[in-house]
Amino acid sequence: MKVRPAMPSQATKSRPVKAPTRYLDDTYTWVLEQIALLKAGRRDQIDAENIAEELSDLGNELRSALESAIMVLTMHLLKWDHQKQRRSRSWQLTVRVQRKRIALLLKRNPGLKGVLTEAVEVGYDRGRDQALIEAKLTDKDLPETCPYTFDEMMTRVIEIEEPVARKRS
Amino acid sequence: MGSQTTKVRPVKPATRYKDDVFTWVWEQVALLRAGRLTEVDALNVAEELSDVGNEIYFRLESSFAVLTQHVLQWDHQPQRRSKSWMFSVKEQRRRIAYLLKKSPGLKSEINEAIEGGYADGRGRAIIETKLAESKFPETCPYTFDELMTRVIEIDE
Numbered sequence: 084m085k086v087r088p089a090m091p092s093q094a095t096k097s098r099p100v101k102a103p104t105r106y107l108d109d110t111y112t113w114v115l116e117q118i119a120l121l122k123a124g125r126r127d128q129i130d131a132e133n134i135a136e137e138l139s140d141l142g143n144e145l146r147s148a149l150e151s152a153i154m155v156l157t158m159h160l161l162k163w164d165h166q167k168q169r170r171s172r173s174w175q176l177t178v179r180v181q182r183k184r185i186a187l188l189l190k191r192n193p194g195l196k197g198v199l200t201e202a203v204e205v206g207y208d209r210g211r212d213q214a215l216i217e218a219k220l221t222d223k224d225l226p227e228t229c230p231y232t233f234d235e236m237m238t239r240v241i242e243i244e245e246p247v248a249r250k251r252s
Numbered sequence: 253m254g255s256q257t258t259k260v261r262p263v264k265p266a267t268r269y270k271d272d273v274f275t276w277v278w279e280q281v282a283l284l285r286a287g288r289l290t291e292v293d294a295l296n297v298a299e300e301l302s303d304v305g306n307e308i309y310f311r312l313e314s315s316f317a318v319l320t321q322h323v324l325q326w327d328h329q330p331q332r333r334s335k336s337w338m339f340s341v342k343e344q345r346r347r348i349a350y351l352l353k354k355s356p357g358l359k360s361e362i363n364e365a366i367e368g369g370y371a372d373g374r375g376r377a378i379i380e381t382k383l384a385e386s387k388f389p390e391t392c393p394y395t396f397d398e399l400m401t402r403v404i405e406i407d408e
Contacts, residue, residue, distance in 0.1 A: 108356075109354075109356050109357045110308060110354055110355045111305060111308050111354075111357040111358045111361075112356070112357030114301050114302075114304050114305040114308070115357070117298075117301055118298045118301050121294040121295070121298040122294070122295070122298050126289040126290055126292050126294055127289055127290070129289060129292075131284040131285070131287065131289060131292075134284055134297060135280075135281045135284040135285050137300070137301065137304055138281050138284070138297065138300060139277070139281055141273075141277055141300060142274060142277035142278055142281070145273060145274045145277070146274070191272070191273060192272050192275070193271075193275070194267070194272045194274040194278070195274050
């Protein structure tokens with residue numbers, strides 16, 4: 084991804100912002116003005132409500148990222164357990180990738196642990212739907228609530244048995 | 253509502269951004285909503301807002317990338333003109349118009365966004381058309397108006 088060096092010069096100016104722009108009228112200019120106020124230490128003049136909204140979006144995104152990773156992970160665990168004949172290296176690697184994503188999210192955001200139970204519920208529900216679609220299973224084949232504990236989800240050994248080398252006769 | 257009792261309790265010690273973004277976010281949101289602005293972590297909030305601004309800008313730039321790519325292909329491979337290119341042009345124009353409507357301030361960034369987007373669009377057009385690089389000018393040959401309004405339609 085490209086990195087843009089910095090926001091335009093306006094952002095670092097500390098001159099008074101006359102007639103502040105409203106979020107709804109011009110989001111981009113609003114952002115620049117709010118950054119200028121924050122950097123100038125003029126916190127009393129910021130548009131607190133809309134900044135709170137923008138930050139909430141970030142918080143919700145982090146939570147969604149956790150839910151999505153749990154969704155993909157549980158989907159593959161379900162397939163692993165219910166379609167043993169289709170187990171593959173690709174599933175095994177997907178499990179590993181998602182576990183790493185989850186671990187990293189929790190490391191950077193220990194506070195996410197506080198919403199983990201709910202994230203597992205939501206993520207599992209979506210993962211189960213996906214598994215039903217992809218594995219062509221019926222509703223009664225898969226439990227409605229997550230059958231795995233979080234620990235199990237994160238640590239259970241998921242590995243395909245390597246084909247046994249044929250013995251020479 | 254709004255009485256002392258509904259206010260958030262003092263956050264102590266406040267969570268640092270780099271220790272826990274998720275918790276930091278909700279603490280900051282609580283402070284902002286409670287009007288306790290002097291306690292707000294101004295620099296990190298400003299950083300987050302920069303990301304919001306940059307995202308808006310990059311959406312504009314990437315729309316110009318797709319738009320210029322297809323206009324270039326349109327001009328350099330008239331025999332391959334298709335409905336798909338035509339719709340793509342229409343779609344990107346719609347997105348650009350929408351972004352500029354939501355953020356009229358972006359107009360001051362248009363030239364930069366066109367140049368940035370064109371660099372990408374040109375690269376993709378070279379790959380897609382398999383024509384020589386020299387066929388495509390290094391700086392965008394189209395004005396903003398041209399990009400947005402020129403008639404791009406296949407003859408039925």
